[in-house]
Amino acid sequence: MTNKKRELTLRFLAEPSDVNFGGKVHGGAVMKWIDLAAYACSAAWSGKYCITAYAGGIRFVAPILVGHLVEVTAKIVYTGRTSMHVAIDVQASDPKLQENRLTTHCIVIMVAVDEHGKPSSVPEWVPSTPEDIALRESAIRLMNMRQEIGEEMEAHVQYLK
Template sequence: MTSGTRREVNLRFLAEPSDVNFGGKVHGGMVMKWIDQAGYACAAGWSGCYCVTVYVGGIRFIRPIRIGDLVEVRARVIFTGNSSMHIAVDVSADDPRRSAAEKTTHCVIVFVAMGEDSRPTPVPHWDPITEGDRELEQYARKLMSLRTSIDAEVARFLEPAHDAR
């Protein structure tokens, strides 16, 4: 498979007892790990390069995942820049004895492809094909715009005057 040919990755597995939090459900940090793993596999598959996470935004935990649930983590490219890829990640889960999984978590991750020199490197361009693809691309563009104002606000709290010491 050449770079630029794998737009989507799906991981499927059972939620295990070692994934549990103090409330008896799957720990949010474990879900975030799965999201990052699926996002990385998707970005690396698209770009053909090692990729680094540069942004995770708007993560929403919709409902808990229970131990023993069949979990599916779906990651897909929804926008590409010069060296960056916006990857939408949806997590779904349900009891494997039933047939209809429910969405549990959603977010968008931005990855940057890295070259052999450990610097950002160009990625194949992605063009939306379907109406759904075009909507996802617009969603990514809107998030990029919102991120600019969020970054400015966060930058204020990175200044020494806001240091908690």
């Protein structure tokens, strides 16, 4: 077990440059914030440069408005030999009211790499609480489902050729 920090939260205000044509924060801006938080979390855990291997299951639950205080929380929920599965929750609120609500959530898989860009080993994360055990088990189930979806997508692509 490592003493490395497995969770972090980025906090900032949504800016006018983040807005889409509908007046809400653009989904692409939210995805960028998710990637930044996943990188910071995985780099802190592994002590290495990390790259995004997968971002999926992104659910946009509620809009974010300009001026909202945004909190992007990233938490390691599973580690492989070189990869880290990072659960991301995005919450936002009017800073005057401070009533956070979930706006987006997803899983991002980050891979640690060495100075030559080759995958590099990461410290194992071992869950110790019932909640953490459930998160790890969920990450494993999702990993298995992604494998099945990947195989189906490969078969689908063969029909398009």
